[in-house]
Amino acid sequence: MRRVADIIREHQDDIVRLWTAKATRAASARGLDEPELKNIMPTYLASLSSGEPLGSPTATRRKHVESHVAARLRQGFHVAEVVEEFALLGRCISMMWATAPREERPDVAEVEQLFSELHGASAAVIELFSEHLQDDEQTEKRYLRLIQKVASEALEVEAASLRERLTEVLELVMEALGAQGALLLLNETEQRKLIMVASAGVAKEALARYVPALEAMPLAAQVSESVDDPGLSPEDAEATTLEVNEDLRRSDVQALLGLRLATHHALIGVMCVGISTARDFTARERRRLESLGEQLTVHLDNAKLYSDLRAKVAALQSERELRERFVSVLAHDLRGPLSAARVGAQLILRRPEMLDERRELARRIDQNIARTDRMVTDLLDANRIRAGQRIALQLSPCDLDGIAREVIEELSTAHGERFLLEATEQVRGNWNADELRRALWNLATNAVKYGASDAPVTLTVSRTEQGARASVHNVGRMIPRAEQEQLFKPFSRTRSAQAGLAKGWGLGLTLVWGCAQAHGGKVIVESEDAAGTTFSLELPPDSAPYQPRA
Known part of the structure; x- marks a missing residue:
């Protein structure tokens, strides 16, 4: 043996x-x-x-x-x-x-x-x-806990910081898989396009350049909502080996794995990880990436729902504030002229023997009713603008420098000789005189309210290559750029305006914007500490082509 x-x-x-x-x-x-x-x-x-x-x-x-x-x-x-x-x-x-x-x-x-x-x-x-x-x-549980912690904290930060937190998530995924690079794309729902939001690792620049090629792959297809939709479904969201181009190889990425992040109703995004070894990813690596991706998908979906909810809450809050301000307008601003007209009418009835005084009372009644009518018209027009409608115009030949002169004469009776008109020539066009008068009156009134009290307000009327321009300039505190975008929204006032003594509805600039849009023009604001603030109303020579067809 x-x-x-x-x-x-x-x-x-x-x-x-x-x-x-x-x-x-x-x-x-x-x-x-x-x-x-x-x-x-x-x-x-x-x-x-x-x-x-x-x-x-x-x-x-x-x-x-x-x-x-x-x-x-x-x-x-x-x-x-x-x-x-x-x-x-x-x-x-x-x-x-x-x-x-x-x-x-x-x-x-x-x-x-x-x-x-x-x-x-x-x-x-x-x-x-x-x-x-x-x-x-x-x-794996440890990485899942860390991802949950980072994702939960990301819900409380601003959009600028969210990108940094998502980079932290990619770094955790890289550590969990021993990868050298990672990339995260999120689906922009409105554009139906993938947007790169974060990249990490030694090859993050090369991965960023890889995005256009990635968008063309089936991995980035939208989620199907019906059997007739040729897109992919969440069940197809398995880790997929991707082609590695020469650019990635030069950046020390020799193998690339991609994962679709999708729910049953939407494509959330795509995540990719790259390693420096030219080999197939193991079953363990694929499973771990899918597990981490599934957790990340839940958090990203929750973040989107949370963001949508906050937007809706903000919209509801804005609607409530608008309603409250509208009620305030009705209760205070409109009540004043109506009460004055009512008192005047009662005096006429009680003392018919005072003929001369009755004429003056009748004039005041007419002024207050006209003032009330203007307020109601402003409210209605602002509501139309807010609803996306255009102000209806009746066009006729207009003299823009003449309108500016009328506005200055009217305002000078209340504010004194603070206004200057710069108009070297007659500027005429086919416009609506009443709307232009209201727009210039609002711009000039704002210039008096918020400009320096010891500096003049200048109205400038001139011809341009595109038509005509009417500008109102005042010296005063600069309007921050962040607030300039909100100026033309109904009931919107800058922080400095809210903190100041001047009162207003916040409709004046909305009506100016609506006037410019209805005429086929635009309104531009320029504001600097040294130069002051200038609002310019630019108009085409003929606004008829810009009117809606009957």
């Missing part, structure tokens, strides 16, 4: 060659690339022939098994595949004496010890895999 150790030592090369062939076929049948089979298994095989008793793994052989399992984990093997490798090794060893004469075979006790040894190795494989899976699960 021969000893098992002697047979292994004599036929070691044959055993390794036979085992390599069988293990390679098994790996290929599972769709795996040819693994590095001649790394640790030959060393483990040699340890079986060292002379140490078989049956219970020694510290040396246990170390070889651990090294083999670690290598297979890096290559993405499953536990059953590694256990099968040790079973194959046992069959390959036994084949060395299968056809030998009885006297050349080992005795049954030694064969049992060999397979007991291999069984112990398989048990060690299962134990090591279990420990790895537990550690892997805890590691």
